Amino acid sequence: MQRWDRIEAFVEVVRLGTFAAAARQLKVSNSHVSRLVSQLENQLGTTLLYRTTRQIRLTDAGALYYEHCHHLFDGFREAEAAINDLQARPRGVLKLTSATTFGERFIAPLINDFLCLHPQLDVRMHFTNRQVDIIDEGYDIAIRMGALKDSTLIARRICERREYLVASPEYFTRNPQPHSLAELSHHRCLVGSRDHWRFDVEGVRREIRVEGAWQANSGPALLDAALKGLGLAQLPDYYIEEHLARGELVSVLDAYHHSDTAVWAVYPRHRHRSPKVRQFIDYLVTHIGEVLPAPQETRPS
Template sequence: MNLNDISLFIRIVETGSFTSAAESLGIQKSTISRRIAQLEDDLGVRLLQRTTRKLKLTDDGEELFARCQPLINELDSAKDHLSATQNNPRGRLRITMPSELGVFMMNEIVSTFMQRYPQIMLEVELSTRVIDLIEEGIDLAIRVGELADSSLIARKVATVSRGLYASPAYLTKQGTPKTPDDLQNHECYGILKAVEYWEFDNWHEPVEVKGQLKANSISFIREVLLQNMGVARMPRVFCRNCVNRGELVEVLSDYASPPIEVHALYPSRRHLNPKVRLFIDHMMEMIGDHPWVNEQMVTPVSTHNHS
C-alpha cells in the first residue's frame, strides 16, 4: 500500500471529485484514476463508487478515510513544518480573500511574498462567499468587516477609514444631507451582508437606511454612484481619485463613519500550515505603508480565538 496513493484518495474525498483533486494537485485526472485503481487492487476492496455525476464512498472507503485522514494531515504538517523552518520553504498555501481586497490591496503583498519564497506555490481564491476553511482545505482567509462567530483564530491586520459618497448630480437632484438622519430620505447602497442601520461615531443613534441596491462588490457600487444614483459608504482611498476628478463628493464628513477592520482568519487545528505564519508576518511588514490603510488608525496587532 503506497502512502502517496492514500494521500491521493484523501484528497479526492476532500475535494469531492477526481477532477477537482487533479486540478488542486496539478496532475492528470487519468493518473489519479490509475493510482486509485491500483490502491483498490492492493487493498482488495472497492473504495469509491464512481458515477457520471458524483462519487460515493463505500463502507470500506469510509473506514479508510476516517482512519487515514488524520495520519496524512500529520505527515503533511510535519513536512510543512520542516519546509517552513528551512532557508527555502516550499509547498502549497491556499488563501481566500474578497476580490477588491485582492486586486487593489493584496496584489503587491502576494507578489513580494512569491519573490521572497519562490518555492511556495500560492492558490488564491477571490471571493466573498462563506467558506469552511477546514472542509475546503483553505489555509488562510482575509476578511473585511464584522466577523461571523466561528472557531477560527482571528488576527487583526489593518483598519481602513471610510466615508459617505455621492455624485454632484445626484446631490443636486435629491439634496445634500446635513445630518445622518437626513439619510432616511436618500437611496443608501451597501454590500449584500450589510446591516440596515449605519452608525456614526459622533451621532446619538444608528440611522435606519434603505436602498434599491445591495451588491457584493464595492467596485460595482462605486460605478453605480458614478451613474448619479444614491449614497454609499466606501473606503476613502477607494474614492479618492473620483473625488479629485469631481465625479464624487464626500458627504456628512463632520460625522465620522466607523472604520472597517481587516482580519486574517485561520484554523485553530494542531496541524496548522506553518506557511500561514510566514505569509501573515510578511503581510504585516508591508501593510502599514499601503494607501488603503489610514496610518493614524493602524493599531497593535492582536491574535485571539474568534468564537
Template sequence: MDRLDAMRAFVTVVNEGSFIRAADRLNLSAQLVSKYVARLEQRLGVRLLNRTTRRLHLTEAGVRYHERARQVLDDIDELESQLDELHDQARGLLRISAPVSFAIRHLAPLISDFQQAHPAVGIDLQLNDRKVDIVEEGFDIALRIGHLKSSSLIARKIAPVRLVMCASPDYLAREGTPLHPEQLARHRYLHYSYMELDAEQGPGRWLRGKEAAFSSNNGDVLVAAAMAGAGIALQPTFISGQAIREGRLRLVLAEHEPAPMGLYAVFAHRQLMASKVRCFVDFMEGYFGDPPYWDRF
C-alpha cells in the same frame, strides 16, 4: 496503490465537489483520480461516494472517513512544516480566500512581493465575498473585513477599514448635500448586500431598513454607480478612496462615519502553524501603511 495518494485524492474530490476540479487541483488526470477513489473503496470494502450526473454525495461511511482522513493529511502537513522551520524556509502551496474588490485592487502587488521573498511558496488565491469555512473548504488563510465575532479561529488584524458615505458632485448639485443623517431619507441609497449596519451608531440608525434604490453584492459596482450620479453609497475607502482623491466622489456626512472595521487574516488554530502561513501573515502586517495608502486623500 499508495494509501496517502488515494486518501488525498478522496479528500480533494470531496473538498472540490467534483473529480475534474480535484484532478486540476492535484495536477492529475480525472481518470486517475477516479481510479484512486474506486480502489480506496475496494480496499476499505465500503462505498464512500454516491455519484450522480450532477453531484457527488458522501455516504455515512464517507462522512466518517473524510473527517479522519483530512485530519491525517493535516497532521502530515504539520509534520512537514516542522522540518521546513528547521531551515526557516517557507514552501508549499498557500490557499487564500479573499474579498473580491479588495483582492482585485490591492493584493496583486503584495503577493508578487511575497513570492519574491519566498519563491518556494505557490499561491492559490480564490475570490469570494461570502464567509468561507476555511477548514471545510481547505483554505490556509481567509482575509475578512468587518467586526469579527469570537470563534475557534485565530485572527490577526492587518489594517483598519474606513467606511465613508460618498456621492458624485453632479448628484449632490442636483439633489442637494445632506447636512444631517435624517436627510438621508429623501436620497437614493446604494446598498451593499453583505453589509450589516449598526443601528446605534453612524448612519446606520437612518439607513437600517431603508429600501435601497440600488443593491448589489459588489462594492465596485456601487462605487461606479455613485460616480455616475445614481445616489449615495456607503463604501470602504479601499474601493472609493481613489475616486475621492480624484474628485469624482465627495464625502457626505463625514462627521457621522461608522466606526472603522478591520481587515483580518484568519486561520485555523493549530498547535504548529505552517511556516508558509506564518510568513504570509507576518509579511502582510504593515504592508499597506499606517494609515493605509488608500486613506490618503
C-alpha cells in the same frame, strides 16, 4: 554558581530513567553523566538519587529539585524550536481566500511579491464575496473585513478600514447634502451586497436599513453608479480615496463614520506555527501600506 550541564544531566537521568539513556541523549559517556550528577549533589549538599544496580529512585530532595528544574529545559527546547521555526523556509501549498475586489487589487500583488521571495512555495488564491468556512474548505488564511464574529479562529489585524457615505458633486446639485441620519430617507440610496448601512452614533454602533431602485452585489458597480450621480453609496476607503482626492466624490455625515471595520488575516489555531502562514501574514502587515491608496487628510465637501 550552578553549572547547567550538571542540572541537565540530572534532569535527563530522571526523564529517561537510566544513566545510559541520558548519556546517549547527551552524547557523552555513562561515567561523565554519573560524575556530573555527583558534582551537583555535592554542590547542593544533599542526595538527589538512590542508585542501585537495577534502577534509580528520586529522594524527596531529588523529586523537589526535578519538579523545579525540568521546566527550564522544556522552555529551552521550546525556545530552540521556535527559533528554528522562525528561520524555516515556507514550503508546501499556501491556500488563501479573500473578498473579490480587495483580494484582486491588494492581496494578490503581495502574494505574488512573496512568491518571488519564496519560489519553493505553491499558492492557491480564491476570491469570493461568500463567507468561506476556512476549516471545512481547507484554507490556510482568509482575509476578512469589519467586525469579526466570535470563533476559535485566530485573527491578526492587517490594516485599518473605514467606510464612507459618498455621492458625486453632480448628485448634490440636485439634492441637498444630508446632515443627520434621519435625512437619509429622503435620498436615493445605492444598495450593495447588504441592505443596511453601519454608523457610529456617540460611540454606539447603529445599522440603518436602506432601500433603493438600484442594487448590486459588486463594489466596482456600486462605485461606478455613485460616480455617475445615481445616488448615495456607502463604500470602504480603498474604493474612494482617489476619487475624493480628485473631487469626483463628496463624503458626507463624516461624524457618523463607522470605524470598527479593519481588515483581518484569519487562520485556524493549528496553523499558527506554520512558517508559510506566519511569514506571509508578517509580510502582509509590513507591506500592505505600499499598495493601499494613501488616505486623504482633507476631504472635499
